[in-house]
Amino acid sequence: MRYNGKSVDLPPEAEEVAGFYAALLETDHAQDTKFTGNFFEDFQGILKKYPPSDGTKITQFDLCDFRPMFEYFEGEKAKKKAMTTAEKKELKKAKDELEGPYATCLLDGRKEKVGNFRVEPPGLFKGRGDHPKKGKLKLRVRPEDITINIGKDVPIPVPNTSGKWKKVIHDSTVTWLANWVENINGNHKYVFLAASSSLKGQSDMNKFEKARELKKHVDKIRKDYEADLKNKVTADRMRATAMYFIDKLALRAGNEKGEDEADTVGCCSLRCQHVTLEAPNFLIFDFLGKDSIRYYNRVEVDIQIFRNIIIFKKNKTDEDLLFDRLTTSGLNKHLGNYMTGLTAKVFRTYNASITFQRLLDEQNLEGKSLQEKVNAYNAANRDVAILCNHQRSVPKTHDQSMEKMRSKIRGLKYDRMKLRHALFSTEPKFRKNAKYADESDIDDEFIVSWEESLEEKEIEKAEKKFAKENEKAVEEGKETQKESVLKEKIADIKDEFKRLAKERGTGKAQLKRDRPVEKLEEAIVKMDERIKTAKLQMVDRDEGKQVALGTSKINYLDPRITVAWCKENDVPVEKMFNKSLINKFPWAMAVDDEWQF
Structure with missing residues (x-):
């Protein structure tokens, strides 16, 4: 790096930390003042311990220039990208061989996959939402920080780096294999078996069965808390109001936080400032929920709820707890009286799944097409994700991917136009058929630019194929193709696109192979379907840009609802669940089409 325009000679320990920031130079993190401030504070702490060898005093962030590091990392990325297929395969093979021994374990004599068997590397904490500690340095985890949990009388695994384990235990009542405490928030991190393991599958099924069991008790619970909304005992009235929020709005219960933790709240830890009253019976919720994701909701409530909030806020400041006579543990203890193991979290799973089923x-x-069915499913998933406040920021590549989809649709329309023109060339009478009308957004300017881009892609494809075939020939000890073969192929491509250029504006087209009229008509119908599907996919992508569908799908929606649906x-389950989710929920795959949550 440079400081005040001059190169700095950093020791490896300090250079590594500077590199963490340099790698993020062109991301939103580096533009975030809180992230940058936290990083620089921790960086200065490292510099005190490992000062620059040339005596440079780094005191002002504005004088730091991380660009040379960033450019070095970009160069390394480019080198990796430029590797041949054979080199990439070799690299992957070496990586797989290195990680192989850590990827599985023996559980009761059976081989089971381990989930996150890699320890998080050091780096800068990114956090989510407006986390107060984003940018702080995540320290390297050493064997001395890690407790491992293995069977009795089995060999103790040797760490793959120098050092000894903090502790070796033999606890068969828990499902984690290793744990350590990370330095940012003091949270325990665990190594578990993979999502597809027998233990995890059993645990998931039990969780959803527990939520299904709530169906038998939910009417009684609702009847009781509705009666308690007017209870003369304030604590009971507060508990009933909180239950209303958890039930109707799927709020998390919430736990108290330490002073140095993110100011995130849930139902029981709401403060007066988080709920605003709006006559006659509206409440406006505005607070940071789990992972510092903002929860904002203006909602119409029962008039008794509105009155209760007025009472609970009376003679309190904005900083005071709204439910000052209620705790999460007290609420969960009360729920446990209705059903063994019932907590506010079970309520949230139940409400998400029952809403999704409805x-x-x-x-x-x-009579709907496959894509229309997929869109309908995703719309229901979105509604549940919004209920559970599973938000995400709009992906940086969203506009780019929308433009790509628009371009794909216009490309399909171009293909349809060529089919129409081929049809008209064969049977001119079809020109008058309204079914074969012009594509509205396919003008001469687009046709020129589209054909130019197609020509570029075809030439690039030919060059890649030529290089790959020669690479394979070298590997097999065969003779490689001469450069003239590639030149001839490129010349053919250019001739084809010159022919297409001559067709412009004629309303006629000649396809690569002749087809009878009925085949052309069939092809146009199929192309219409492809265009319709692509448009539906585009709508689906745009509507889901700010909603994280995966969180509810993985944690809150009983997978059997999806499989039965x-x-x-008649929708392939692969359309809804990716390979890892299918592996995660094997127990859900056998339900029939009449199964209901």
């Missing part, structure tokens, strides 16, 4: 049941998908509506 939304899917309300759909009429008769897929079977009932």
